[in-house]
Amino acid sequence: MFMMCERYPDPRVRVIDPKFSKYLVKHAGVECIATGYRWCEGPVWFGDWQCLLWSDLPNDRIMGYYEPDNTVFVFRKPSHFSNGNTRDQNGLLVTCEHASRRVTRTERNGSVTVIADNFKGKRLNSPNDVVTASDGAVWFSDPTFGLRSFYEGGTGENQELKPAVYRIDPVTGSVEMQIVDMIMPNGLAFSPDESLLYVVDSGTDPLQIVQYPICNGKVCGSKKVLISAANDNGRPDGFRVDDDGNLWCGWGEGEGRDGVRVFDNIGKCIGAIDLPERCANLCFGGKGGNRLFMASSSSIYSLYVDAKGAV
Numbered sequence: 001m002f003m004m005c006e007r008y009p010d011p012r013v014r015v016i017d018p019k020f021s022k023y024l025v026k027h028a029g030v031e032c033i034a035t036g037y038r039w040c041e042g043p044v045w046f047g048d049w050q051c052l053l054w055s056d057l058p059n060d061r062i063m064g065y066y067e068p069d070n071t072v073f074v075f076r077k078p079s080h081f082s083n084g085n086t087r088d089q090n091g092l093l094v095t096c097e098h099a100s101r102r103v104t105r106t107e108r109n110g111s112v113t114v115i116a117d118n119f120k121g122k123r124l125n126s127p128n129d130v131v132t133a134s135d136g137a138v139w140f141s142d143p144t145f146g147l148r149s150f151y152e153g154g155t156g157e158n159q160e161l162k163p164a165v166y167r168i169d170p171v172t173g174s175v176e177m178q179i180v181d182m183i184m185p186n187g188l189a190f191s192p193d194e195s196l197l198y199v200v201d202s203g204t205d206p207l208q209i210v211q212y213p214i215c216n217g218k219v220c221g222s223k224k225v226l227i228s229a230a231n232d233n234g235r236p237d238g239f240r241v242d243d244d245g246n247l248w249c250g251w252g253e254g255e256g257r258d259g260v261r262v263f264d265n266i267g268k269c270i271g272a273i274d275l276p277e278r279c280a281n282l283c284f285g286g287k288g289g290n291r292l293f294m295a296s297s298s299s300i301y302s303l304y305v306d307a308k309g310a311v
Contacts, residue, residue, distance in 0.1 A: 012259075012274040013303065020262060020271030023242075025290075028304035030273065034065055034072045039152075040295035041238070042085040042129070044093070045285025052285055053093065054295050055082040058151050062095070065300065067286065081146065081153025084129035084238070084281070089136045089170075096127035098146030098153030103127050103138065103168070116140070116168055116175045122160040126153070129187045129238055129281070133194060134311075135217045136170030139178070141185040141199065165199060167218065178219045179212065187238035187281065190214070191265070192245055192310040198226065200237060200249075206230040209239075209247065209267075226267040232257055238281025238295075242307040246270070248292065252278025260294060275301055284309030 010029035015021050038058035045052055052065040053075055061077035062085070076082075080097035088094050093106040094115070101124045102117035115138065117124060126146025131139050143163045146153045165179035165188065179185065183203025190197055196211045197219065207229040213221040227247070229236055234257045239249040245265035251272075252258045259275035260282060277297040285291055289308040294301040 010303075014272045014274065015270075016272060017264075017268065017270035019264065023246075023262075023271070023305050023307045025304045025306055030275070031302050032299050033070065033302050034063070035299035037063070037298050037300075039280070039297060040300055041083050041280050042096070043281055043283045043285075043293045043295045043300070044085040044087060045283055045293065046087070046091075046093075047285070047287075047289075048091065050287070052283075052293050052300070053085060054293075054300060055079065055085060055095075057081055057083055057098070057153070060099075060153070083127070083146070083152075084140070086130045086132055086138075088132050088138060089134075094130055094132065094138055096130050096140055098126040099155060101126060101146070101157075103130060103140055115173065116166065119161055119164075119166065119175050119177055123157075125159055125161060125163065128185075131188055131190060133190060133217060137217055138168040138170075139165065139188060139197070140168075141165050141188055143184045143186060143202065145184075163203070165197075176218075179223075181223065182210070187236070187250070189239055189241045189247070190310070191241060192243060198239070198241070198247065200239070202235070202237070206233065207235055209236055209249070209263075227263055231269075234261070235278070236261070237279070240283055241310045242284070243310050244307070245310070246307070248282060248307075250279035250281045250294070250296075258296075260292075273303060 037056040041055040043054040062075040064075040081099040084096040105113045125144045167176045186200040186202040188199045209227040210223040237250040247263045251261045258278045260273040262271040279296045282294045
């Protein structure tokens with residue numbers, strides 16, 4: 001493990017709006033805690049294990065970082081080119097798999113259960129990112145990225161469904177198509193009160209983060225553009241929402257645009273964390289829940305902040 005910053009406060013953590021200052025830890029800097037990977041994605045924190053899991057997508061494995069002694073280990077290989085990961089309401093790992101075109105749950109005994117692999121008999125494309133709602137429903141995005149490239153687990157098979165966002169019912173287990181009006185749905189997260197679902201559309205030009213109203217656990221209205229990446233030609237990817245409703249977004253790509261952008265709940269950029277490579281996704285974790293883990297191209301970075309992820 002090594003520190004990137006040479007002084008405190010870390011100049012790579014930038015205040016764009018004064019309201020971001022409250023989330024900064026003065027004597028904390030960006031750290032690289034693991035490196036040497038091909039494309040890091042889907043970080044998820046397991047407090048009971050004191051570890052972070054993430055996907056090293058092209059290397060077809062899920063990696064782990066054990067916080068107490070800063071060690072890194074292989075959690076699963078092969079992983080079916082896993083991408084997004086989360087935990088369900090029972091604390092179990094839920095994973096999006098590109099190569100198998102499915103969403104799975106890892107049981108406590110280590111066995112893997114398929115919870116979604118088709119919609120009305122047609123195979124999913126390449127499940128990308130996943131979140132769990134407080135009612136136990138699992139939501140996931142299903143773009144076609146994994147079908148396009150063998151590097152991301154593609155097998156040359158045909159697309160059978162339009163890109164969409166799905167909900168897996170917590171009672172029946174049925175797969176329900178919830179959002180069909182996006183070009184390429186990607187990262188997704190709920191507002192703290194779950195009245196809104198935010199989703200990155202990686203198919204628009206410029207890329208957008210849009211929001212949908214949620215009523216009784218399902219989408220109940222039209223989308224609204226919350227954030228456009230037009231201002232810096234950046235590319236949002238995965239993100240998380242903190243307790244105050246701010247969106248901490250993995251961002252790229254290119255010099256001066258790689259890292260994390262933080263937006264308030266009306267879409268104003270309030271802060272940035274500059275990294276030497278594009279950040280694909282992130283999560284809050286650590287012993288106090290205030291350690292931001294950033295999964296970037298070839299490395300995992302962390303930063304202690306005065307914010308925690310919304311549960």
